[in-house]
Amino acid sequence: xxxxxxxxxxxxxxxxxxxxxxxxxxxxxxxxxxxxxxxxxxxxxxxxxxxxxxxxxxxxxxxxxxxxxxxxxxxxxxxxxxxxxxxxxxxxxxxxxxxxxxxxxxxxxxxxxxxxxxxxxx
Numbered sequence: 001x002x003x004x005x006x007x008x009x010x011x012x013x014x015x016x017x018x019x020x021x022x023x024x025x026x027x028x029x030x031x032x033x034x035x036x037x038x039x040x041x042x043x044x045x046x047x048x049x050x051x052x053x054x055x056x057x058x059x060x061x062x063x064x065x066x067x068x069x070x071x072x073x074x075x076x077x078x079x080x081x082x083x084x085x086x087x088x089x090x091x092x093x094x095x096x097x098x099x100x101x102x103x104x105x106x107x108x109x110x111x112x113x114x115x116x117x118x119x120x121x122x
Contacts, residue, residue: 019086025110026086030079033072040069075111082111094118 044065085091092101094115101115114122 019091022091022106022110023083023086026079026082029110030076030083033076033079037069037072037076040065040072044069078111078113081113085113 044062082091085093085095092106093099094101094117095113096118097115099115099117101112105112105116
């Protein structure tokens with residue numbers, strides 16, 4: 001079976017070829033984030049104490065939970081974009097310069113859209 005030009009380029013440039021593994025990693029992380037975000041939402045909806053000192057602490061805790069939620073939503077967006085790149089056949093290529101993203105970077109940040117060089121330029 002002949003390889004497409006895209007497959008040949010992946011093989012020639014050392015681009016990630018085990019897309020199923022990365023898809024599984026990304027989908028697992030996505031499910032984990034949804035569970036955490038649901039828990040955060042439930043915690044934020046919990047009735048607050050009537051004591052003013054306790055309410056102050058609860059407000060501070062709520063701010064931390066909201067920040068975790070915001071961070072989780074950003075990561076979900078990055079994961080969805082990475083899954084879209086897998087579907088489009090561009091996963092493992094830098095979204096800015098088109099160079100391959102190293103296996104080490106993808107192992108550390110599976111949803112990475114940029115190579116190390118482009119990250120350093122930001």
